[in-house]
Amino acid sequence: MTVSSPRRVLSGAGAILMAPVALVARLLDPPLSALQRVGGTNGMAAFFLLPNMAVFGIFVLFPLVINIIYSMTGGTALFLTDRTFVGAAQYQRLFDCRSYVDPKSCTDDLFWTAVWNTAGFVVVQVVFMVVVALVTALVLNRDLKARSFWRAVFFFPVLLSPVVVGLVWRWILQRQGLLNFGLYELGLTPVNWLVERNWAFAAAVGVSIWAHVGFYALILLAGLQAIPKDLYEAAEMDGTRPARVFWRITLPLLAPNLLVVLVLVLIRAVQIFDEVYVLTGGGPGTATLYLTQYIYEVGFASFLRNPGLASAASILMGAVLIVLTLFQLGIARRNEMRGKR
Amino acid sequence: MSRITLTDVSRAYGQVKVLHDINLDIQDGELIVFVGPSGCGKSTLLRLIAGLDRPTRGKIAINGQDVTRVAAADRGLAMVFQSYALYPHMSVRQNLAFGLENARMPKPEIEQRIAEAARMLEIEPYLDRRPGQLSGGQRQRVAIGRAIVRNPTAFLLDEPLSNLDAELRISTRAELAALHERLSATMIYVTHDQIEAMTLADRIVVLRAGRIEQVGTPLDLYNKPANLFVAGFIGAPRMNFLPAAVFPGSAGATIGIRPQHLRRADDGESTLKAKVMLIEQLGSETVVHGDADGHRLLAVLPGQQGLETGEEVMLAYDEENLHIFDENGLRAD
Numbered sequence: 001m002t003v004s005s006p007r008r009v010l011s012g013a014g015a016i017l018m019a020p021v022a023l024v025a026r027l028l029d030p031p032l033s034a035l036q037r038v039g040g041t042n043g044m045a046a047f048f049l050l051p052n053m054a055v056f057g058i059f060v061l062f063p064l065v066i067n068i069i070y071s072m073t074g075g076t077a078l079f080l081t082d083r084t085f086v087g088a089a090q091y092q093r094l095f096d097c098r099s100y101v102d103p104k105s106c107t108d109d110l111f112w113t114a115v116w117n118t119a120g121f122v123v124v125q126v127v128f129m130v131v132v133a134l135v136t137a138l139v140l141n142r143d144l145k146a147r148s149f150w151r152a153v154f155f156f157p158v159l160l161s162p163v164v165v166g167l168v169w170r171w172i173l174q175r176q177g178l179l180n181f182g183l184y185e186l187g188l189t190p191v192n193w194l195v196e197r198n199w200a201f202a203a204a205v206g207v208s209i210w211a212h213v214g215f216y217a218l219i220l221l222a223g224l225q226a227i228p229k230d231l232y233e234a235a236e237m238d239g240t241r242p243a244r245v246f247w248r249i250t251l252p253l254l255a256p257n258l259l260v261v262l263v264l265v266l267i268r269a270v271q272i273f274d275e276v277y278v279l280t281g282g283g284p285g286t287a288t289l290y291l292t293q294y295i296y297e298v299g300f301a302s303f304l305r306n307p308g309l310a311s312a313a314s315i316l317m318g319a320v321l322i323v324l325t326l327f328q329l330g331i332a333r334r335n336e337m338r339g340k341r
Numbered sequence: 342m343s344r345i346t347l348t349d350v351s352r353a354y355g356q357v358k359v360l361h362d363i364n365l366d367i368q369d370g371e372l373i374v375f376v377g378p379s380g381c382g383k384s385t386l387l388r389l390i391a392g393l394d395r396p397t398r399g400k401i402a403i404n405g406q407d408v409t410r411v412a413a414a415d416r417g418l419a420m421v422f423q424s425y426a427l428y429p430h431m432s433v434r435q436n437l438a439f440g441l442e443n444a445r446m447p448k449p450e451i452e453q454r455i456a457e458a459a460r461m462l463e464i465e466p467y468l469d470r471r472p473g474q475l476s477g478g479q480r481q482r483v484a485i486g487r488a489i490v491r492n493p494t495a496f497l498l499d500e501p502l503s504n505l506d507a508e509l510r511i512s513t514r515a516e517l518a519a520l521h522e523r524l525s526a527t528m529i530y531v532t533h534d535q536i537e538a539m540t541l542a543d544r545i546v547v548l549r550a551g552r553i554e555q556v557g558t559p560l561d562l563y564n565k566p567a568n569l570f571v572a573g574f575i576g577a578p579r580m581n582f583l584p585a586a587v588f589p590g591s592a593g594a595t596i597g598i599r600p601q602h603l604r605r606a607d608d609g610e611s612t613l614k615a616k617v618m619l620i621e622q623l624g625s626e627t628v629v630h631g632d633a634d635g636h637r638l639l640a641v642l643p644g645q646q647g648l649e650t651g652e653e654v655m656l657a658y659d660e661e662n663l664h665i666f667d668e669n670g671l672r673a674d
Binding site: 155236237 | 391392394410413414415418419420422423424426427428429430439441443446487491
């Protein structure tokens, strides 16, 4: 009796598994070869790109064009054919203000309230998010016990649905929520976290950081681990104090990753919606009403919905995001070039 | 003055012991080379001396002062890393100044030291460039410059030439030797390249599996290797090892003879008969791979020898060039 070696058994199993693939490849070969003879190599590239382009066209490009058209129509009707062309009237309405810094002086005061709320949210959230992500990455980069476990713990919220995040934190922060129960048990005065204006803003910022910081910390952690250990040893030989090591070595070498994180956080902060919507509903009053929620409510949820106005606002927001995205692509390209050098 | 003394230094990582009771006295101004195959513990030993790692047991002293628990920066040593470890975002000037700024040295003195080192190493034109804009050789000089400006007690060099191409390695090796001469500083140099060790060292420390096999001058090690390992490691091509029985009338268990010490025999000489298996014609010399009584034999013969594969050749040797080892692999004579 002969005994097959494990390698031979594996290679035999591989051949069996690959058989259907080989069959399909053999069947496809003649028509694809013929296609290449007719269309050439570039034609083949176009052929393979076609499905992707079709999906992109139907689900991204077409809605974008429709959105632009919607933004130039008026009325509450949903179907384009039932809507009247109003030109730039929706944009004029959005920009009709005596003073842009005073939303109350604007025809559409909610839009400008949302714009300024979003701007405030972006400034505070971006600064805190980057700092917290950096501190988290620095801690996770140390020789901790059960380091992989801690990394998983910080990354776990990223995997949660934003609605779940919003609900969980609402249970914790609401008037009779977990946090107030804890405060009460400790003999402290409960706080109306989601009712008081500043606390609601802090909750929106805090929850969005909690939900996403793991992702950005991971990018920074990858950057930290790419810094050669030799540099730190050279700094140690040079008698460098830890704070100086951070400011003069770690931070400059992490700058490309930090810039990527900064722009990604910025884009995401401008788009903030789901977890805050579930958490505060934009309240108290309009204290946490952000731009995406404004667009959603004007377009779909309000009693007198105005899809044209919502489209115009979304186009303006899109323009801001395009500028930020181009900035981010520029950074990515620059990093790539630096990597090649 | 800088004398470094290691007493019973051991290092273990968990259950794995990588250095065993190392005892070594490095004299002031000496260029000592740690050499050995990969994983022998030479870089670990250097890191222990540098203070980048701590010994599990034993004592490290500099000029008689115990520095075993002293931080790397306070030992007064400078290290040149295998990867150069230059700060990529700083100019060459900033790289050289960084350590001095840490010590809060006055700016004019920093400038003066940088100018001096730059002149010595001929890196003045590159002072405002970043490491990424320099060639491998230039980076290497900057790394040495960074060590020089600190005016250290001793220089520690961890395979500093291993990232250079063959030609540059030879010229930089000569420059390093000249630098050592000029600075008269103690240098500890780690390499796995025995030619580097032979050409640079005042003394060589041969390490294997975390133990010192032999310490001595390059010619000591070449002429009187303490055991089979050192005999095989020092010298290129490697020494031939044959059972003593192949050499009529020889004592010991194993006889070693360097390939360069074999020549084609004249009448009446002590000879070995070998069948030619392969010939390498190098122009200035001929390397003959032979088979002597079933044992592999290498001979480096002068000039261009008219030999054919399969031919039998009589090779002669001088008795004083035979190295005799006992059954434990230790030198017997």
